[in-house]
Amino acid sequence: MSVRVFVVDDHEIFRSGVRWELGRDLEIVGDAGTVEDAVTGIASAEPDVVLLDVHMPGGGGRAVIDAVHGEQPEVRFLALSVSDAAEDVIGVIRAGARGYVTKSISAHELAAAVRRIHDGDAVFSPRLAGFVLDAFGGDAPQPLDPDLDLLTTREREVLRYIARGYTYKEVAHQLHIAVKTVETHVSAVLRKLQLSNRYELTRWATDRRLV
């Protein structure tokens, strides 16, 4: 069964590029260039995974997630951006995206990332791993919920390797654990990222809504 993908990006050229590159491996069921088009398009096309540009006129990727999530909780989002701003990326992740990659990613890696998202795992690019390490770095003044507000040593190690540019497979090899275990750690981090009440994360999310 092939993965059904919907592409949301305000750049026409980028959409057609992704369509052409991913079309060989995955089934592209539609694309959209605005938030409204995206919301209606996703409702009718019922994709498995949505490739979502973080920066778009009319509320950005976050608005799309907010609108779709309530109606179609089974649709998974992979954020795609050239943005370097941590608050944008963390904001989209906290809204519900299961991964974040930069647009410089190769077509092959992008296809692999889409599959991983479809399988229910999280996709952490080096940059996202760096953001998370940054946000969870240092000691929280008072972790409200230690299970959510702190990373374990192992999670930290995994994120460090990802930030250094290691693939999941290489991380597994380095730490002498299974690739599946790496994915478990990453998913756990994603959950913390989305649910944690850490001050920094909350602030980022809040800032994002204010923009």
Add this chain to the structure above:
Amino acid sequence: MRTMATVAPRMTRPSLRRSRSNRVIAGVAGGVAQHLGIDPLVVRVAFVGLTFAAGFGLVVYLLLWLLARVEPVDAAPETARRRLPRPTMRQVLGGILVVAGIGLLLWFTGFWFGEIMAWPVMLAAIGFAVLWARSGEEGSGRSIFGSRPLEAVLATRGSWTRLAIGAALILAGMAVFLAANTSLAAAGNMLLAVFVTLGGAALLAGPWIWRMGRELVEERNSRIRSEAHAEMAAHLHDSVLQTLALIQRSGTPREMVSLARTQERDLRAWLYGRAPALTGMRLRDAIDAMAGKIERSEQVSIEAVVVGDTELDPGLRALLAACGEATLNAARHSGVTDISVYVEVEPERVSAFVRDHGSGFDPAAVSDDRRGIADSIIGRMDRYGGSAEITSRPGGGPGGGTEVAIHLPRRAVREAAGVKQAS
């Protein structure tokens, strides 16, 4: 006492000249041996033997020293020539004066033992002079012997003879001294024995200790010099050599001019002590700027991730430069266009990782004239108390490629450990 070397006409039998190439003290014995055509060792033994006969040998030696001229420079074969410079003479004189001083001291403190003591003292003095001259010669030359003076003294041809003669003379002096003083008061005897032993040991070891001290100073100086040199080499490699490489590859004269101009500005700023434009920049911005610059110049894509941030200091600037060099290497030699740079600021240290999934290489097979890794990365971090290691697996693809890991203790930690901060 030194005479100017003059070119003497060749004779069938060499005239009596003090030898330049074959000398222990002043080349007298060597000259005599050359003149007579016999082994210099025989002459030396004769001199020493005659010296025991009421000092006759010594007197003859000193007379010949005064009267005979030094042989001309070009008479000595190039390989055997070993000039003893002026310090040797001074040191001999100094040695004699030291012994004379000790004698005077003994005299004033009531330990003067009469005429009979003159010979042992003189023997010790000559022995000291021989050893002193020896180490003086070593010390005045290159300091390649490191801090092992014993080895240094013994390293050269003929030094065993000197060592043996010097030590024998000193020991003989001590023996005569002790033998002649058995009649002294019992109380003084013990003191005397201790003093003589200490004095003898000082005479034997003094030059070595002195020499060791001087070597330490010299070694430190040369280390400072070589550090400055390495710093300069690293900088030139990163700047001028890189630019020259770029100029060779650049197509248009306009590009060349712009490269040359940029480089000139940079070099001028560095040479005349103006700090580069990095002052006031923080680590994150500096890493991003470095990545951006290499992305533009090398047409690669660099994923630069920085966790935490801090003010730049000289050590971090070195880390930044080493990191830039590693990134540039990855851009040029890995064969891939995606490079990951990860920098993390922790409370105790700052770490940087430059990773590519490229062709990799064997770090041991890199030739010595490629200064990039040795100077710009490893050497540079060493000088700031940090470290760098390179892991590379040839082959490429997943699992392969190269990673350069750079670690630097934070400033406070470095200062606590006494690592210098100067750039």
